Amino acid sequence: MASTSTFDKPRLSLRGLLAAPFVAFGNIAILIARASPRVRAIERLNGISDAELARRGLTRDGEIRRILGAAAAI
Numbered sequence: 001m002a003s004t005s006t007f008d009k010p011r012l013s014l015r016g017l018l019a020a021p022f023v024a025f026g027n028i029a030i031l032i033a034r035a036s037p038r039v040r041a042i043e044r045l046n047g048i049s050d051a052e053l054a055r056r057g058l059t060r061d062g063e064i065r066r067i068l069g070a071a072a073a074i
Contacts, residue, residue, distance in 0.1 A: 041067045 033039055045063050053060055 038067055038071075 042064065045060065045067065050060060053063070
């Protein structure tokens with residue numbers, strides 16, 4: 001039994017080539033932001049329910065202000 005497979009090369013376009021550096025820069029910026037301790041703390045906070053925060057005597061808004069500090073005022 002013979003089988004054939006076709007392999008389509010990705011098509012290169014001028015638009016794709018021009019956008020590639022900007023896409024790469026955006027991906028790097030996202031990686032840097034996600035590595036931030038503040039972002040990791042916000043992600044942990046997002047995993048906690050409002051009911052659990054209330055049980056601890058905390059509010060989501062208050063915790064965001066605590067995590068971000070002066071940056072929260074911007």
